[in-house]
Amino acid sequence: MKHTKKHYHALIEHYLVPAALFLLNINLIHIIYAYFNGSWDRLWHLVALTIAFAALGSAVLLKNQRLLWCSMGYYLLLLAYS
Amino acid sequence: MSKRAGKAESNKKLFWRLHHWVGLYTGILIGVLSLTGAIAVFIPEIDELIVKHYYHAASVPSPSGIPQFGKSIDSLIKRYPDYSSLTINLPDQDGQTAKADMTIRPPDQDGLVRYDFFIDAGMDRIVGQRNQQNSLANYLRQMHVRLYEGYWGRQLVGLGGIALAVVAITGLLIYGNFMKKQAWPNLRKTLDMRIIMADWHKLLGISAMAFNLVIALTGAWLGLQPWLMRWLEIETPNTFKAPIVMEADADKTQYIDWQAVLAATKTEFPELIPRHLAPSTNGSASITVRGNIAGQIYERNINTLVISKSGYTPIFKYDVREQSFGHKFYFIQEAVHFGDFGGLLLKAVYAILGLTSGFLSISGFVIFLFRRNKKKGNSTAPTSPWKTTFVYSMLVLLFLIVIALISLFIGYTQAALVAGIVINVLLITLIAYSLVRYVIVRCRGKRQAGIH
Numbered sequence: 001m002k003h004t005k006k007h008y009h010a011l012i013e014h015y016l017v018p019a020a021l022f023l024l025n026i027n028l029i030h031i032i033y034a035y036f037n038g039s040w041d042r043l044w045h046l047v048a049l050t051i052a053f054a055a056l057g058s059a060v061l062l063k064n065q066r067l068l069w070c071s072m073g074y075y076l077l078l079l080a081y082s
Numbered sequence: 083m084s085k086r087a088g089k090a091e092s093n094k095k096l097f098w099r100l101h102h103w104v105g106l107y108t109g110i111l112i113g114v115l116s117l118t119g120a121i122a123v124f125i126p127e128i129d130e131l132i133v134k135h136y137y138h139a140a141s142v143p144s145p146s147g148i149p150q151f152g153k154s155i156d157s158l159i160k161r162y163p164d165y166s167s168l169t170i171n172l173p174d175q176d177g178q179t180a181k182a183d184m185t186i187r188p189p190d191q192d193g194l195v196r197y198d199f200f201i202d203a204g205m206d207r208i209v210g211q212r213n214q215q216n217s218l219a220n221y222l223r224q225m226h227v228r229l230y231e232g233y234w235g236r237q238l239v240g241l242g243g244i245a246l247a248v249v250a251i252t253g254l255l256i257y258g259n260f261m262k263k264q265a266w267p268n269l270r271k272t273l274d275m276r277i278i279m280a281d282w283h284k285l286l287g288i289s290a291m292a293f294n295l296v297i298a299l300t301g302a303w304l305g306l307q308p309w310l311m312r313w314l315e316i317e318t319p320n321t322f323k324a325p326i327v328m329e330a331d332a333d334k335t336q337y338i339d340w341q342a343v344l345a346a347t348k349t350e351f352p353e354l355i356p357r358h359l360a361p362s363t364n365g366s367a368s369i370t371v372r373g374n375i376a377g378q379i380y381e382r383n384i385n386t387l388v389i390s391k392s393g394y395t396p397i398f399k400y401d402v403r404e405q406s407f408g409h410k411f412y413f414i415q416e417a418v419h420f421g422d423f424g425g426l427l428l429k430a431v432y433a434i435l436g437l438t439s440g441f442l443s444i445s446g447f448v449i450f451l452f453r454r455n456k457k458k459g460n461s462t463a464p465t466s467p468w469k470t471t472f473v474y475s476m477l478v479l480l481f482l483i484v485i486a487l488i489s490l491f492i493g494y495t496q497a498a499l500v501a502g503i504v505i506n507v508l509l510i511t512l513i514a515y516s517l518v519r520y521v522i523v524r525c526r527g528k529r530q531a532g533i534h
Contacts, residue, residue, distance in 0.1 A: 008265065014258030017266050018288050025292035025435075032431060033424040037377040063265075 009065070016068040017060055023075050024056045030079075048078055094259050101252035106450055107516070108245035109443035114478055115242050115301070116440030118226040120433040123421055127429075129219040130178060133200060137212065139179045142204035149173060149203035151180045152340045157208070158199055159335065162186040166194060170340075170359040173203055183214060215494035221486050224494075227304075230485050230501035238505070240305020246298035246439060249446075253287050260284060275467075276452035283445040290438040297436065300419035319409040322398045324366035324388055333365045336391050346394040347371050351387045351401070358383050367391045375403065379423045381416040447471055 031049045055071035105112075121128075133139050144150050149172055159165065164187055171181040179200040188195055198217070200210040214220060221230075228235030261284065264270065269281040287294075303310070311318065338361055347356050351371075358372040368390055372383040380402050388398040402413055417423050421432035451467030481504060489497035 008263050010258070013261060013265055018254065018257060018291065021266075021289055022292040025290065028431065029293075029421070029424070029428065032428045033379065036425040036428065037423075060266075 009063075012063050012065055012068065016065065016072075017063065020056055020060045020068050020072055023072055024053075024060060026079075027053050027056055027075055045082055048082070052078055094256060097252040097255045098259075101249055101256060102450070104245050104252070105249045105443065105446045107512070108242060108249075109447050110474065110478060111238070111242040112246050112249075113440045113443040113475075114229070114482070115226065115239060115246075116436055116438075116443070118222065118482070119297070120436040120440075122222050122226040123429045123432045123436070125219050125222050126174070126422075127426070128222070129217070132218060133179060133210075134177075137200060137210040139200035139202075139210040140177055141173060141179050141202045143176060144204045148341065148344060149180050150206040151182070151201045151203055152338075153206045154180075154199070154201040154208050155182060155338075155340070158182055158184060163335065165334070165363070167363060168361055172357050172359070174357070179203060179209065216490060218486075218490060220494065221489045221497075224498075225482065225485065229505055230489070230498050231505045232498050232502060235501075235505065236305050237309060238305070238509075240302050240307075240309075243298045243300075243302030243305055247295060247302060249442075250287075250291060250295045250298055254291055257284065257288055276449055276456070279445045279448045279452070283442060283449060286438045286445075287442055290435050293435040294439050294442075296418060297439070300415045303415050304419060316412075319405070319412050320384065320386060320400045322386070322388060322400065324362065324368040324397055326365040327367050328365050330363060330365045333367050333391075334363050336361075336367065338369065338391055339394075342394050343369055343371065343389065346389055346396075347387055350389070350396045351385070351399060353401075354385055354387060361391070368397055369394075375401070378402065379417050380410070380413045382422060384413050444471060444475065447474070 027049070031053050034046055034049050052071065052075040055067070056075060059067040059071040141149075151170060155168075155170065159168075162184065165184050166187075167183075167185040169183040171183060173180055180203040182199040182201060183196065184199065185194050185196050187193070188197075196214040198212050198214045199208050200212075201207070202209045224230050226239075228239060231238065260280075264281075264284075266288065267285050269285065270277055272278065310316070340359070343359060344356065347354060353375045354371070354373045355376065356371050356373040358370075360370045360372070362368045362370070368388050371387045371389065373385055374380075374382060375385055384400075385402055386398070386400040387396060389396050402410060421428050448467050448471050451470055455467065481501075485497050485501050488500055
């Protein structure tokens with residue numbers, strides 16, 4: 001019988017997932033605020049925020065290191081430039 | 083072990099100790115603030131339901147689409163000519179009443195009393211009234227903001243905010259050490275309640291970390307604001323005072339065309355959504371219009387336009403968007419803390435995430451009790467951790483309910499007196515217990531060192 005044991009990655013579990021969850025908290029509030037205030041004239045902003053939410057959420061669930069770094073970097077850039 | 087590894091290990095122990103002791107001594111306070119805060123975000127909605135269904139006060143649609151309240155205000159001023167303050171709160175939605183918040187001296191009572199008069203903003207007639215201080219909305223706010231304790235309740239809440247920030251940050255720093263090979267969001271399969279609670283503690287703690295940290299820091303600032311502002315010599319922004327131009331009594335009775343006030347506001351500050359109108363009573367012959375600008379995350383009703391009663395010309399304008407970073411930072415704290423900038427959905431998210439700190443304080447306490455029993459090798463302890471936690475939780479709920487009942491049915495002052503006695507006695511007991519415990523542990527340590 002072949003055992004497939006998932007490799008435990010301390011960097012992801014101890015640092016990247018908590019960091020992504022931290023940003024996901026902020027993103028959740030941010031996205032509700034943006035949709036509620038209906039800044040539809042800045043549609044790109046709503047789309048970009050929604051993509052950030054989806055990216056962060058899936059990165060936390062999939063625990064892919066590259067996806068975690070990219071989604072966090074993307075949302076931080078979005079926060080800085082929007 | 084290398085010197086560096088040894089230092090890292092010693093730091094982790096320090097963080098763990100901080101997390102443990104700060105959490106243990108402030109857990110009840112954090113739990114109370116979590117529960118009251120989760121309810122406090124809905125204060126306006128709860129209050130509107132009470133006004134509508136308990137006081138049966140509602141508005142018919144205004145024929146002009148603009149709230150009508152001038153005649154009602156005039157009749158109130160005639161009825162209470164020696165009123166000391168008046169603020170008109172405009173309805174947020176159709177069907178809601180306008181409210182005249184008046185501090186008056188009722189003929190049958192000594193001293194000043196703050197009353198809310200409900201005005202049908204379509205028919206311009208008074209449809210109800212209540213003592214503002216004894217209302218449920220006031221109870222919910224005062225309990226969360228100062229635990230109903232008038233002397234240092236607000237500062238205690240601020241210290242609760244600092245404690246929550248400390249446990250959140252130390253929790254983050256020891257997270258990896260406690261997770262070891264456990265992956266987020268896995269829960270270990272076991273019947274051991276200590277492990278089950280520990281897993282949920284870590285899972286919810288790390289998942290709501292940023293939210294709890296923001297609530298903690300803004301709460302600490304809001305609670306300790308009076309002290310911090312005095313120590314750091316920070317001046318309160320937006321404190322314009324119009325110059326005195328007439329006698330106070332003449333100012334109070336001066337006729338105001340409220341529709342002209344609203345029209346002038348629209349002209350001078352078009353983006354302002356007026357919510358509070360306060361005519362002067364000190365002789366400055368002015369009207370302060372406070373309100374919000376759509377889409378802005380700042381404290382409610384902080385944008386201001388002061389206009390003169392004669393001619394309705396602007397005297398002062400405060401648009402928070404045009405202010406310095408310091409002003410913006412100052413006025414963002416309350417909005418971020420109470421989450422009233424994203425509708426009901428955001429409030430619901432705030433309430434759910436806000437309750438996590440309450441769960442964390444309860445689960446942390448349960449883990450502590452199980453761990454203590456295990457350490458003592460005392461599996462047949464007289465009281466189980468669950469019983470102890472249940473008793474503490476019930477006592478907290480009993481305190482909240484009793485104070486609410488006294489406040490609603492007897493009076494705010496009496497409720498504040500009882501709450502003050504309970505909180506101060508508990509505080510003194512806690513400090514005395516901690517000191518005695520510290521001295522005993524030190525003495526025992528010294529005695530054991532002497533034996534060896």
